[in-house]
Amino acid sequence: MQGISMQGKYFQPELECASREVLHYIQSKRLRKLVERCYNNVPLYKQRMDEYGILPGDIKDIDDVKKLPFTTKQDLRDTYPFGLFAVPRENLARIHASSGTTGKQTVVGYTKADVDAWAIGAARSIVMAGGTKADLVHVSYGYGLFTGGLGLHYGAEKLGATAIPVSSGNTKRQVQILQDYGSDIIACTPSYAMYIGETVRDMGIDPKTLRVRAGIFGAEPWTEEMRREIERLLAIEAFDIYGLSEIAGPGVACECHEHNGLHINEDMFYPEVIDPDTGEVLPDGVYGELVFTCIGKEALPLMRYRTRDICSLDHTPCGCGRTLVRMSKPRGRTDDMLIIRGINVFPSQIESVLLELGMDPNYQLVVDRVDNLDKLEVQVEMNESMFGDTVRSLESIEHRISAALQSTLNIVAKVRLLEPKSLPRSEGKAKRVIDKRKL
Amino acid sequence: MQIQQLSIFVENKSGRLAEITEAIGKANVDIRAISVADTSDFGILRLIVDKPREAVESLREAGLTVSLTSVIAIGIVDKPGEFAKAMRVLADGDIGVEYMYAFISRDKGKAFVILRVQETEKAVECLEKNGITLLSAEEIYGM
Numbered sequence: 001m002q003g004i005s006m007q008g009k010y011f012q013p014e015l016e017c018a019s020r021e022v023l024h025y026i027q028s029k030r031l032r033k034l035v036e037r038c039y040n041n042v043p044l045y046k047q048r049m050d051e052y053g054i055l056p057g058d059i060k061d062i063d064d065v066k067k068l069p070f071t072t073k074q075d076l077r078d079t080y081p082f083g084l085f086a087v088p089r090e091n092l093a094r095i096h097a098s099s100g101t102t103g104k105q106t107v108v109g110y111t112k113a114d115v116d117a118w119a120i121g122a123a124r125s126i127v128m129a130g131g132t133k134a135d136l137v138h139v140s141y142g143y144g145l146f147t148g149g150l151g152l153h154y155g156a157e158k159l160g161a162t163a164i165p166v167s168s169g170n171t172k173r174q175v176q177i178l179q180d181y182g183s184d185i186i187a188c189t190p191s192y193a194m195y196i197g198e199t200v201r202d203m204g205i206d207p208k209t210l211r212v213r214a215g216i217f218g219a220e221p222w223t224e225e226m227r228r229e230i231e232r233l234l235a236i237e238a239f240d241i242y243g244l245s246e247i248a249g250p251g252v253a254c255e256c257h258e259h260n261g262l263h264i265n266e267d268m269f270y271p272e273v274i275d276p277d278t279g280e281v282l283p284d285g286v287y288g289e290l291v292f293t294c295i296g297k298e299a300l301p302l303m304r305y306r307t308r309d310i311c312s313l314d315h316t317p318c319g320c321g322r323t324l325v326r327m328s329k330p331r332g333r334t335d336d337m338l339i340i341r342g343i344n345v346f347p348s349q350i351e352s353v354l355l356e357l358g359m360d361p362n363y364q365l366v367v368d369r370v371d372n373l374d375k376l377e378v379q380v381e382m383n384e385s386m387f388g389d390t391v392r393s394l395e396s397i398e399h400r401i402s403a404a405l406q407s408t409l410n411i412v413a414k415v416r417l418l419e420p421k422s423l424p425r426s427e428g429k430a431k432r433v434i435d436k437r438k439l
Numbered sequence: 440m441q442i443q444q445l446s447i448f449v450e451n452k453s454g455r456l457a458e459i460t461e462a463i464g465k466a467n468v469d470i471r472a473i474s475v476a477d478t479s480d481f482g483i484l485r486l487i488v489d490k491p492r493e494a495v496e497s498l499r500e501a502g503l504t505v506s507l508t509s510v511i512a513i514g515i516v517d518k519p520g521e522f523a524k525a526m527r528v529l530a531d532g533d534i535g536v537e538y539m540y541a542f543i544s545r546d547k548g549k550a551f552v553i554l555r556v557q558e559t560e561k562a563v564e565c566l567e568k569n570g571i572t573l574l575s576a577e578e579i580y581g582m
C-alpha cells in the first residue's frame with residue numbers, strides 16, 4: 001500500500017527518496033558523460049582541462065568532480081552568446097537570458113530533454129509544496145527571457161495540474177483571479193507576494209476567504225520574518241524555491257513541509273559549497289559559495305558553476321522522507337554583500353532586524369561615501385500602528401532601529417522613516433540597495 | 440472639553456504640504472488651526488478642522504499616516520500677561536506641556552491656544568477651577 005500513499009507525496013519517489021548509493025551511482029554515471037561531452041564539444045572546457053592536465057578518463061566517480069575547473073559568470077559573458085553550448089544551435093528548444101542588471105546579460109540554452117528535466121524539477125517542487133494534479137497553479141512570475149514564469153508553468157503542466165499564466169503586474173487583477181478562479185497555489189517573487197498581500201488587505205478582502213493555500217516563492221533572498229508576514233497577509237504556507245537560469249531556472253531546489261532547507265534535485269544538479277576565496281570544498285553546515293555541476297544537461301552542461309549564492313549543505317535525513325541533500329535558505333549573494341566600513345552585511349540581515357522590531361519589510365538601503373567614510377542610510381516605511389503624535393516618539397523609533405542594527409550587526413546606520421507606500425513596489429525582484437559610492 | 444486634533448506624518452519633500460491640504464480641501468473640510476513640527480527628515484503636520492472624521496478618511500484614502508490626538512483649547516484676552524496666567528496654573532498643577540500653538544480670533548480681541556498636555560483631564564480641571572476659559576469641540580469646529 002506504500003506505493004499509493006507515496007504517490008501524492010512525491011513526484012518521483014524512486015529518485016527523490018533513493019538511497020545515497022543509488023544517487024551516487026546515477027551522479028557518477030552522469031558526470032562521466034558530462035565530462036566527455038564538455039571535452040569534445042566545448043572549446044573552453046577542452047582548453048581548461050588540458051591546462052589542468054585532466055582527461056575525461058580521469059573522472060570516474062562523482063567525488064572526482066573536485067578535480068574539475070570552475071566556471072564563472074564571466075566565462076558566460078566572455079563566450080556570449082552561445083560559446084559554451086555543447087550542442088549545435090539548431091538542437092536548442094529554448095533560449096532564456098539573465099536580466100543583465102550587473103553587466104552584460106548572459107544567454108542560456110536548453111534542448112528538448114533539458115526543458116523536460118527542468119519541468120520535472122519544477123513539478124517535484126510543486127509537489128514538495130503540497131501541490132497535486134487537481135490544483136490550479138497561479139504563476140505570477142514574469143514570463144519571457146526570465147526563467148521564473150515558464151519554469152513554474154511547465155512544472156505545473158508536467159505535474160498534470162492546471163497552470164494559469166497570469167505573469168507579473170496588474171496586481172488588482174491578480175487578486176481578482178485569486179478570488180474568482182480559486183487558485184490553489186501561487187508562485188512569484190517574495191517581494192511581489194508581499195505586494196499582492198498588501199493589495200488583498202487594501203481591497204478589504206479577508207485572506208482566509210481565498211482558496212489559495214500555498215505559495216512558492218524565489219528568485220531573490222528573503223528572510224524567515226518575511227515568510228511569516230507573507231503567510232499572514234495571504235493566509236497560506238510559504239515555500240522557498242531556488243533556481244538560476246545558468247543551471248535551469250526555478251526547480252533546482254525547493255522546500256518541503258519541514259521547512260528545514262531546500263531539497264536540491266541533485267540527480268540533475270550536483271551541488272558543492274566552497275570557500276569563495278580559496279575554492280576549497282567545505283563540509284556540511286559551513287556557509288560558503290554554492291557551486292553546481294549540471295550533470296544531467298545537454299545544451300549548457302556547466303561544470304562547477306559558481307552561483308555566488310551563500311549557503312550551506314545538509315545531508316542528514318529529512319522528516320519528509322526525501323534523501324535529496326538540503327541547502328540552507330541562501331543568505332545572500334557574494335555580489336549583494338555590502339561592505340560598510342569594513343563590515344560585511346547582507347540586505348537580508350538588515351531586513352531581519354527591521355521585521356523583528358515590527359516594521360514592514362518595505363525598506364531601501366542607500367550607501368554613500370562622505371569624506372572617505374561609508375555612510376549607510378536605512379530607509380523604512382512607517383506604518384500607522386507605530387505613529388505617535390510627537391517628534392520625540394518618531395525619533396525614538398529611529399533610535400531603536402539604529403541601536404538594534406548596531407548591536408546585532410555591528411554597523412552604524414542612519415535611519416530615515418518614510419511615508420507608507422513611498423518606496424516603489426516591485427513586481428519582480430525588489431531593488432533594496434542603492435550604492436552611490438564610486439569605488 | 441477635549442478637541443480632536445489630526446496629526447499627519449510628512450516626509451520632508453517639496454510639495455507634500457500642498458498635496459495633503461489639497462486632499463482635505465477636496466473633502467470640503469475647513470482648517471481652523473495649523474502647526475508643523477519638523478526635524479531634518481520628517482515633520483508632523485497638526486491640524487484642527489471643522490470635520491475631523493471626514494478629514495481622517497480623506498487623508499487615509501490619499502495613503503497618509505494619520506492619527507487623532509486629544510488636545511485642549513483655551514481662550515485668552517488678548518493683552519499682556521494673560522497667557523502667562525494660564526501657564527502658571529498648569530505649572531502649579533505640575534502638568535507638563537508637550538506642545539502648543541496659538542491663533543488669534545476673528546473677533547472680540549481674543550486669542551486661542553491649542554495645548555497638548557501630559558494629563559488632559561487634570562489640566563481641564565485645574566484650568567476651569569482657576570477661571571481660564573476652555574473651548575468645547577463644537578465651539579472650535581463651528582468657528
